[in-house]
Amino acid sequence: MISMCKKGLRLGLIQLSVGANKANNVQNALKFVKKAKEGGSNIIVLPECFNAPYGTKYFPEYAESIPDGETSRALSAAAKEVKAYIVGGSIPERDGSKLYNTSTVWSPDGQLVAKHRKMHLFDIDIPGGITFKESEVLSPGNTPCIFDTEYCKIGIGICYDIRFFELAALYRKAGCDILIYPGAFNMTTGPLHWDLLARARAVDNQVFVAAVSPARDEKADYIAYGHTCAVDPWGKTLAQAGAEEELLFADIDFETMKNIRQQIPVSHQKRNDVYDLVVKSNL
Numbered sequence: 001m002i003s004m005c006k007k008g009l010r011l012g013l014i015q016l017s018v019g020a021n022k023a024n025n026v027q028n029a030l031k032f033v034k035k036a037k038e039g040g041s042n043i044i045v046l047p048e049c050f051n052a053p054y055g056t057k058y059f060p061e062y063a064e065s066i067p068d069g070e071t072s073r074a075l076s077a078a079a080k081e082v083k084a085y086i087v088g089g090s091i092p093e094r095d096g097s098k099l100y101n102t103s104t105v106w107s108p109d110g111q112l113v114a115k116h117r118k119m120h121l122f123d124i125d126i127p128g129g130i131t132f133k134e135s136e137v138l139s140p141g142n143t144p145c146i147f148d149t150e151y152c153k154i155g156i157g158i159c160y161d162i163r164f165f166e167l168a169a170l171y172r173k174a175g176c177d178i179l180i181y182p183g184a185f186n187m188t189t190g191p192l193h194w195d196l197l198a199r200a201r202a203v204d205n206q207v208f209v210a211a212v213s214p215a216r217d218e219k220a221d222y223i224a225y226g227h228t229c230a231v232d233p234w235g236k237t238l239a240q241a242g243a244e245e246e247l248l249f250a251d252i253d254f255e256t257m258k259n260i261r262q263q264i265p266v267s268h269q270k271r272n273d274v275y276d277l278v279v280k281s282n283l
């Protein structure tokens with residue numbers, strides 16, 4: 001089936017079941033990539049940590065280099081085969097002695113066009129809820145990540161990055177119309193914060209937001225919330241998963257976005273005489 005979108009594009013969002021076997025995770029992802037393409041997707045998105053269980057004790061064992069690791073090679077070949085962009089969720093990346101939580105973006109001809117290393121590491125401590133410290137093993141990325149397509153510019157963040165409105169605002173300021181966040185919120189923060197943050201980033205920047213989670217696995221050390229979603233610039237949820245493995249589609253209509261930006265012209269009404277967003281790294 002080819003895309004129905006005349007004035008936009010179709011996102012295919014894969015809420016993938018992730019287990020302990022890396023090869024199985026990658027094979028399962030590729031199966032869903034093909035289904036996403038059959039459903040007319042132009043840009044296909046996988047979740048955070050899609051080739052490995054999410055947890056600091058797993059990152060060193062599953063980490064691989066980019067772009068010559070096995071997962072990168074598989075994503076490159078898949079993008080070329082289905083002739084669509086693939087935002088490869090994230091994987092644990094090894095670069096020298098350092099590890100990162102890294103998202104790769106592959107063009108329809110299989111080229112690596114962008115790479116985002118999670119900038120804000122997930123270090124939290126909620127007594128009776130969840131304690132997690134990515135910084136025990138991971139290093140943060142220091143560079144925001146935008147990739148340009150024939151449709152629009154797209155900004156990438158990974159999971160905890162969505163909590164930092166400055167990064168999203170910076171992407172909007174740099175001309176992005178879609179923000180994509182592979183993520184894996186949990187059962188403590190997810191129920192109240194996941195949808196709220198996706199909708200907030202969409203409304204405050206008048207952009208489309210896609211947040212893509214692994215499916216929930218009650219037996220995992222870290223139980224992902226799921227609820228992959230796509231939201232439009234009005235804050236309307238275009239597609240939303242439950243907890244199970246699922247492929248979702250969301251049609252991006254740029255006319256809607258233009259209308260909303262005209263009707264509520266906040267981007268022109270900013271009081272940059274009073275405040276401003278200072279960009280310190282090169283976009």
Ligand SMILES: NC(=O)CC(=O)C(=O)O
Pocket residue numbers: 122158159160161163184185186189190193
């Ligand atoms: N896992 C994350 O990076 C973020 C998260 O679960 C949260 O912010 O809550």
